[in-house]
Amino acid sequence: MKLLATSLLLYLSFLLEANAIRISGRRIPWEERLQKRGVMSATLQDDGDLKYFTNITLNDEVFPVLIDTGSSDLYVAGNVAGAGNTGKTATVNYAIGAASGPILTAKMELEEFTVMNQAFILDQSGNNPKGEGLIGLGPNSGSEIHTTLNNPNGDTPLDRIFRQNASTPNYLTIYLGRSEDPTDPFPGDLTIGHPVTGFENVTSMPKLPVFEVSDGLGQHWQTLLDADGIIGPDGQPVQVTSHVKNGGKNRLNAIFDSGFSLPQVPKAVADAFYARVPGAKLTNYTGLGEVYSLPCNVELNVTFKLGNVSYPMHPLDTSLSSLGKTDELGNPVCIGAFQPIQPGAEASTYDMILGMAFLRNAYMLINYGDFVDGSSSKTADPYLQLLPLTADLAEAHSDFVRVRLMGVDDTGDFKLLPASVLPPDNDDNSDNDDESFAQKVHPYLPYIIAGSAVLGAALLIAIAMCIAKSRRQRYRRLHDPAPAGLEYGQQHGQVYGQQYSQQYGGQEYDPYSHDAPFTQYQPSRRY
Incomplete structure (x- = not known):
C-alpha cells in the first residue's frame, strides 16, 4: 500500500509538471556575460556566468536555445535538413554580437507544442556556437523576421503557439533558480499558459501595465518602478531621476530582460549600492565595461519596489563570486551584479534593464494581451506580474554566510563608508521635466524664426540710419572754414x-x- 501511494504521488507530480519547460544551465566565458542571451529552464550552476536554455527541435534536429525576453526572433547556428527557404534574409543585433542569415521555415517542437513552418534565421554570422540558438520571447512587433516577411508567416514562436492553441491563456512564466543557493536549489522553469506548481499565487500579484513604445526601436516588456522604488544597502531610497520623456520623472522605467546576466542600472544606482563599500572600486574589464569590484565577504541587501510590493535581492545576487578576478594584491574580488548602464545598452525610452540577477528574485508572469498578432486592440492590455522569491531575509542571510563566509558570521563588523564618499551626480537630466529644452522650443520655432527675421531687419535699418546721420555730421565742403x-x-x-x-x-x-x-x-x- 505504501509503495502504491508513493507511485501515485509521483504520477500526480508528473502530471502537474508535464507542461513545464525545464531550464538547464551551464558556465560561459567571462567575455560573453553581458550578451543579450536568454534561457528557458535550468539546473543552474550559477557562479555569475550562466545562460539559461532549453531544447527545441526543427525538423527533428535538436537545438539548445537560450531564452531571451529582450528580443523577439528565433535563430539557430547549424544545419536544418529539409528547411524551406523564404528567399529573405534578416539580421538581429544584440548589445554584444548579432545573428544574420537566410530566413528559413521548419516544423518546430517546444515540449508539447508543435508549430508547422515556423520561421527562423539560420545564423551564418560566425558569432554564435554551432548547434545552438536563441528563442526571443519579446512582443511580435519587435521581430526582424516578422518585419521582413510582413505577414503572419513571420510571427514569433510564442505568437504561433497562442494563435493555434485557443484554449491556452496568452501568458508565459519564467522562474530562474540559483546554483549557489544551499536551501532552494530549484533549477528553474519556463511555462506557457499556467504557473509553476507551488507558485500559483503569482496570478494574484499586482498587474503592472506594459508601456507601449512607438519610437521604432521595438517593443519590450517595460513598466514603471514605484516612486523611491530602489532601496540601497543603507536602508534609504536611492535618489535618481528618470530621463524618459513623459515616463514619470520620479519613477524609473525598467525593462525585464532574461538575456542580461548583469542588470543595467543608472550609474547613481550602482554608486549607491557599491561605492560606500570599503575596498570597492569601479573597474573597466575588457569585453564587459565598467563594473564595481568589491570584497566577496560583503553582504549587501537592496530592494526594488513595484506595484507597492517590495522585492528584496538575495545577497548572493547583489555581488557575483567565483569569477577568477583579483585585486592589485592578488586577493579574490567579486563583481557588483548591478552594473552602471553601458553605452550599448542605453536608450531614450527606458532607464534600466533588470536582467538575471534581478529575475532570480522575482518569479515573472508575462501576459501578452493585445501584443499577439491578429488580436483586437480592444481585447486586453498586456501586463506583468512578479512574485517575490526572497521573502525570508533570515534564510537569505544564512545562505550568504554558508556560501561566502564558510559558515562564520562576521557580518556584524561591516560598516558602510559615509555618504560623502559617493561620486557627484553628473546626471544632466536633474532639471529635466520630461522634455529637453529643444523639445520644448520646437513647437514655437516658426514664430522664433519670424520674430528673429523682423528684429534683424529692424536692426539693419537702424544701423544704416545711424551711419548716414554720422556721415552728414562729419562732411565739410572745401570752402568751409576749419x-x-x-x-x-x-x-x-x-x-x-x-x-x-x-x-x-x-x-x-x-x-x-x-x-x-x-x-x-x-x-x-x-x-
Missing part, C-alpha cells in the same frame, strides 16, 4: 614757437618740421 580745434593748435604753436626760437638761437619755428615737438590735432581713425 574746425575750431585747428585754431587752438595754431595759437599754441605760436607760443611754443617763441620758446623754440629762444632755445635754438633765433631759428624760426616750423610747426610742420619733423623736429617740431607739437603737431596739429588728428581725429580718431574710423574702421
Whole structure:
C-alpha cells in the first residue's frame, strides 16, 4: 500500500509538471556575460556566468536555445535538413554580437507544442556556437523576421503557439533558480499558459501595465518602478531621476530582460549600492565595461519596489563570486551584479534593464494581451506580474554566510563608508521635466524664426540710419572754414614757437618740421 501511494504521488507530480519547460544551465566565458542571451529552464550552476536554455527541435534536429525576453526572433547556428527557404534574409543585433542569415521555415517542437513552418534565421554570422540558438520571447512587433516577411508567416514562436492553441491563456512564466543557493536549489522553469506548481499565487500579484513604445526601436516588456522604488544597502531610497520623456520623472522605467546576466542600472544606482563599500572600486574589464569590484565577504541587501510590493535581492545576487578576478594584491574580488548602464545598452525610452540577477528574485508572469498578432486592440492590455522569491531575509542571510563566509558570521563588523564618499551626480537630466529644452522650443520655432527675421531687419535699418546721420555730421565742403580745434593748435604753436626760437638761437619755428615737438590735432581713425 505504501509503495502504491508513493507511485501515485509521483504520477500526480508528473502530471502537474508535464507542461513545464525545464531550464538547464551551464558556465560561459567571462567575455560573453553581458550578451543579450536568454534561457528557458535550468539546473543552474550559477557562479555569475550562466545562460539559461532549453531544447527545441526543427525538423527533428535538436537545438539548445537560450531564452531571451529582450528580443523577439528565433535563430539557430547549424544545419536544418529539409528547411524551406523564404528567399529573405534578416539580421538581429544584440548589445554584444548579432545573428544574420537566410530566413528559413521548419516544423518546430517546444515540449508539447508543435508549430508547422515556423520561421527562423539560420545564423551564418560566425558569432554564435554551432548547434545552438536563441528563442526571443519579446512582443511580435519587435521581430526582424516578422518585419521582413510582413505577414503572419513571420510571427514569433510564442505568437504561433497562442494563435493555434485557443484554449491556452496568452501568458508565459519564467522562474530562474540559483546554483549557489544551499536551501532552494530549484533549477528553474519556463511555462506557457499556467504557473509553476507551488507558485500559483503569482496570478494574484499586482498587474503592472506594459508601456507601449512607438519610437521604432521595438517593443519590450517595460513598466514603471514605484516612486523611491530602489532601496540601497543603507536602508534609504536611492535618489535618481528618470530621463524618459513623459515616463514619470520620479519613477524609473525598467525593462525585464532574461538575456542580461548583469542588470543595467543608472550609474547613481550602482554608486549607491557599491561605492560606500570599503575596498570597492569601479573597474573597466575588457569585453564587459565598467563594473564595481568589491570584497566577496560583503553582504549587501537592496530592494526594488513595484506595484507597492517590495522585492528584496538575495545577497548572493547583489555581488557575483567565483569569477577568477583579483585585486592589485592578488586577493579574490567579486563583481557588483548591478552594473552602471553601458553605452550599448542605453536608450531614450527606458532607464534600466533588470536582467538575471534581478529575475532570480522575482518569479515573472508575462501576459501578452493585445501584443499577439491578429488580436483586437480592444481585447486586453498586456501586463506583468512578479512574485517575490526572497521573502525570508533570515534564510537569505544564512545562505550568504554558508556560501561566502564558510559558515562564520562576521557580518556584524561591516560598516558602510559615509555618504560623502559617493561620486557627484553628473546626471544632466536633474532639471529635466520630461522634455529637453529643444523639445520644448520646437513647437514655437516658426514664430522664433519670424520674430528673429523682423528684429534683424529692424536692426539693419537702424544701423544704416545711424551711419548716414554720422556721415552728414562729419562732411565739410572745401570752402568751409576749419574746425575750431585747428585754431587752438595754431595759437599754441605760436607760443611754443617763441620758446623754440629762444632755445635754438633765433631759428624760426616750423610747426610742420619733423623736429617740431607739437603737431596739429588728428581725429580718431574710423574702421
